[in-house]
Amino acid sequence: MIKIEMQDVWLGYGHTVVLKGITLRAMPGEMVGLIGPNGCGKSTVIRALSRVITPHSGRIFLDSKDLTRISRRDLARLMGVVPQMPLLPSAFTAFEIVLMGRNPHLGLFQYEGRRDQAIAWQAMARTGTTTLAERRVGELSGGEIQCLLIARVLAQETKVILLDEPTANLDIGRQIEILDLIKKLCLENNLTVLTALHDLNLAAQYCDRLVMLCGGRIHAEGKPEEVITKRYIQEVYGAQNCVYPHPVNELPTVLLTAGNRRRAPDQGG
Amino acid sequence: MKNRLIGFAFFLALLLVLGFLWGCSPATQRTTASPMEITDQLGRTVKLDKVPQRIISLAPSNTEVLFALGLADRIVAVTDYCDYPPEAKQKPKIGGFSNPNIESIIALSPDLILAASIHEKGVIPQLEEKELTVFALTPKTMDEIQQAITLVGSITGKEKEAAALVDDMKKRIKAITDKTSGLTALRRPRAMYLVWHDPLMTAGAKTLQDELIAKAGGLNIAQGLTDYAKISLEAVIQADPEVMIAGVGHGSGEDLTFQFLNTESRLKDTAARRNNRVFGVDANQVSRPGPRAVAALEELAKFIHPELFPGAK
């Protein structure tokens, strides 16, 4: 049962400040969605949480422990990341890539054993990627690679999962499949899941809470019906839209109108 | 009667004058203006208008020949490497052995330049272009060294000195070959001259050192190779030389090869090392094709056949 917490984090690259005082939290058993336009800082939040970059100020806690106090390996045992467009070495097979997810659980000079291989295989089975096992990564499509990365994070068996646009390259069937899987794992195993999504409707369907970022700041936060509103969407995205309750489950659904895009007043602030 | 007396006196006077002139000119001094054509050791025909007075030597061996013939005061420049006799070091320098400075040479207005075989392709054509007289000496054997000395003698008017030097050389060589030329292969110790140790290079057939070893009564283990050739350590061990020779110099850098022969552990079982017959010879004497090659021969003879040529090592 791990909760993530970011407190007033300011972070930038060089002279550009990307995150401006972000405070957010994700609880076990909860799937939190990060939404917002391109460049608003979603990936940066994920990278800060996985300690790939260090904030200028502010603190990050994992299970009430300061992130900087946790060793790299312990962190990897607790937290798994599905990055957005990672480079993968093209000559490795899909299975070998998924197997790398077992790395945090192996000692320094230990090799993957039967159990690790079985876990990796099972992760691939759950993501429907077993047919790709012997294929080289360089030959796979973007969608296949994305499923592979999810398999890898499943093989990592962590309590916290961060996902950066996990459905970007997937067809609609696969999108639902993957998000169903993640949601199921989240509920069954009490995982803490934080996912950046660009598809607002999917975010509304799957996330228990949403955090809407705009220009490095939190614009809105709360349940999907609280955040996905016509007004917020217009403010943040500047797109003409309508928001209706979904016919089946009443969750907010965004419908966009072509043309007549008005620039949002505080975008890029 | 008076006319015949005057005629007779005139004739006598003429005889006297001619006799006087005849007696005065030394037999060895050619003051003639008629040019001389002579072939050098590269086969080039060289024309000399007069006896050369300003000579430049482009090789240490040529310098030694010039000094040995008493031409020291006619030498205007030598190479950086000309170090024998010691007086040679005082002479002005015109650069290295393989790359002499053409401009310096021209600036000294020489009337004779003694070149060597390595100058054939580059240096000699350049000098000829400037209409300088170049005479090439390329001796590779004792006979050719003697021929070179004779040639230099005849173009510089030092025929007598040259003949004397050659005679001396012949005598000393004969003193040795008289005792060694009859030796059968069985009585000749296996000998090796090592030029360099890394990589191993030895003197094969058709080199000066090979001839010296043969004349000194040895059997060159590298006679199957031609010229200066690489040899493998294996082959040396297999051949099991009884005498090993390397050149030692006056500077500290030259003795590495000699040290190698003495210290290389894998050679310790050779006959030469077991019997302590590893010798150093003056590197210049043994490799310069000049008058001192005879001294090198004498040293080698003492090393190879101490029973025939007793003397201090």
Next chain:
Amino acid sequence: MSTPPANILPLRLTRGHNRIYAIVILCLLLLGIGGVAIAIGSVKIPFGTTFAILFSRLPLVDFTPNWSGGLSTIVLDIRLPRIILAGLVGAALATAGATYQGLFRNPLADPYLIGVAQGASLGAVTGFLLPSGWLGPEMVPLLAFIGALGGTAIVYGLARVGKTLPMTTLILAGVAVGALLGSIVSYLIISSGEKLHGIIFWLMGSFSLSRWSEVQVVLPYVLAGIALLILYARPLNVMQLDEEQAQQLGINVERLKLILLAAATLITAAAVSFVGTIGFVGIIIPHAVRLIWGPDYRFLLPLSVLAGAIFLIAADLMARTIATPEEIPIGVITALCGAPFFLYLLRRKKKVLF
């Protein structure tokens, strides 16, 4: 998640078996080529005698020697150390090359990328040019070793940014420092005059006059370095992902980079200091192994060790037998093998290579 039964696991394990067979086969091949190489030389020794000499050194075997002491010296003191040294150097260069390719994630990386070769050359040339009174010929390998490590240290120092070591900066610094050191070496060569000969031979690489004392010095460095690198094979695999993912998977990237760089540089420096800079081994062998057996460093490294040793022993054999009694510099042989290999790599359209 419960562990599923083993029989649902796919063919993965058979690939693992293939590679283990490969290791066994390469070991046998290594012994084979070693045996051939020790039996061939400029002096003809019958096979039987050669192996009798070899076996007579084993503690429990009792032979009455019926060969001359000279032959024994040739086989045991000239050929055997030479072959072992060639094997060690080949193994070191191939393993270092594979490691560098993994560290830089670049198929063109080779062990000389960050200044080892130029530093070693500078050290060696300095050794050749020093007045010979100074400690004799042992100075050259020592100076080469110091130069190799020094060159890399300079590159490392230039490339480091705070606590991190960006790999692209490392390459650039390596190229720059290498060029600088190389130009100094060139200048020294040109102005060295008649001492040139020895320098040129060193630079082209040669195993002639290899002796047991050299093997004794090189062996511990190379074995220790290779052992360390093989132990780090799994993290090196994970490093093939980008650095961010590797970190997210629990790898301490900066520390790993340092360890791998240090070990690979050390074995390269040790290999190069006695023998000179032999090219192409460090880049061809890892690629060839990858082509056949894949990029998994758990197998790539040990297979590179074996393949590198085999390759260089074979190349040395060719170097000393093709134009006997002349010895072709071994760098020429490896280059002759390297060029067609690269062309072949370029022409491959099918499988993904790196």
